[in-house]
Amino acid sequence: MSTAQLSRRGGGHGRRIAGVIWGAVGIVIALAWVFPVYWMVDSSFLPTATLQKSTPTWFPLGGTLENFSHVLADGSFLRALGISLAATLLTVVVAIVFAFFAALAVSRFRFRGRRSFILAMLLVQMLPAEGMFIAQFKLMTAWHLTNNVLGLTLLYAAAVIPFTLWMLRGFVAGVPVELEEAAMVDGLSRTQAFLRITFPLLAPGLVASAVYAFLQAWNEFTIALVVMQDNDLRTLPLWLRGLVQASATRDTDWGLVMAGSTLVAVPVILFFMLVQSRMSSGLVGGAVKG
């Protein structure tokens, strides 16, 4: 007993030093992780002439908004923003409505084929777009849906529904059937009970899965690259790639490219931070807890 106390007290000083060291390690790692994000924003405020100096400019002191006005000048950003918004919002609506129906079926009913359906969703969720995009490209061509927001939406919806369904299923299962039944005992119909009791409790789940679907569709690159080949119909990630490529023949105008990246990234980052706790618990809940 006394030796244990002794070693604890003896360790106290060392522990404090260790705590400081680990704290410092934590800060350094945090800085390393956030640096690319910082560097994007920093560079977006600096004129290209400054960026091409031999020493980097670590802080955007005396920065300018010129890069932003340049990048917005030809209207291609706003066009891409429009395409991205259309495809993303359509995807979110389709995915949430469809996945919500399916989540109800899976968690409220026990039907023939339920288990196979769940198994199929889990497997489909793992399938890489890269292993299918050639066929999807041919399909879109056959249906005249290349360079079409609806075609992109169809592929996006299929890509996000399985996981959205999985997330929503967890939320639906979290609302006890007893609640609904109690309401029915009190005289509500099944539909009424669902709409008045269960649905409001599901709101956080619907928001979380909508955000997941939104971020997936908004940031998607691979499928868009294959389906949207017309330069006037590019989504934001494709537009960004175009921006790098357009200036790559000359010496890249990094200020301009970083301003474009900042415009694409910052709204998403803010959105993500706003809802992140729900988002990560949803992701972990779906991926880890099942």
Place this chain on the structure above:
Amino acid sequence: MSLIAPPAAPAAEQAPPRRRRRRGGWAPWLLIAPTLVVLVAAMGYPIVWQAMTSLRKYGLRQQFNPDLAPEWVGLSNYAHVLTDPGFLSVLARSILFCVLGAFITVAIGFALAVLMRRVARTVRLILQVALLLAWAMPIAAAMTVWVWLLDWRHGVLNHVLTKLGFDAEGHNWLASPVSFFIVALVIVVWASVPFVAISLYAGLSQVPDEVLEAAEMDGATGWQRVRHITLPLVRPVLSIVLLLQIVWDLRVFTQIKFLQDAGGVASSTDLLGTYIYRIGVGSSDFGSAAAVSVVMLVLTVLLSFGYVRSIMAQEDKA
């Protein structure tokens, strides 16, 4: 292929119906119908097309001449692809890349999760915000920044390395395949660590403090506590995160595409995704592209099987 085709045939239902759940007649089928339609249209059909095309000769000539029906050639696309040293090295690279990437990501993620448990609240908050910022970065935006960081003329990386005394001035990191892949690995790990670290941190929060304190009282060192208490307790979470990471790193595409745009030699830096893109969209050799895609899908299903099975096991228990 039937494994990954959409669920047309209902399997025999063996679990006894639970008291609370209704059979509901047609209702559940009506509810899953929209999902089934979307998935069959956008994935089922392409997978079937792909399986069939992989058995046919389907190149540029068949593409532009509708009268020239693609001829059935059996497994010859597979034979061709699987004996092609070009493809085999792509396959080997992809497998090496995803295994290395996943293990490094999970190792760093776990270390960060343990670190977050140890440090003071402010430091933990700073770490979490930094990880979230990196996690929230859209992949295309992240790639433009990384390419800028690595830029051989004005990039920060070369500047800092030169300052530190290395001979890095004007060094092009993307020119040699080895350094290209190291760069790609760093970027992929950077982007995937936040999810792993934050998930594992959530898992670690379930390890009771009392247990760790008791172990400390008994004289266990920090490393021993991690090794014998924390690690076994988060093992289930750890293995699922690792599996997901392997599957996700097998499909890495955007990172490679951007780095290739920025100066990597495509033919020696392709992974499976960009390889399929190059022979399919680029060279219109749809037969071979389909065969490679099928190989990639089968590989994914084999890899995912453990994950899916563990989740199904929980599902059956529920």
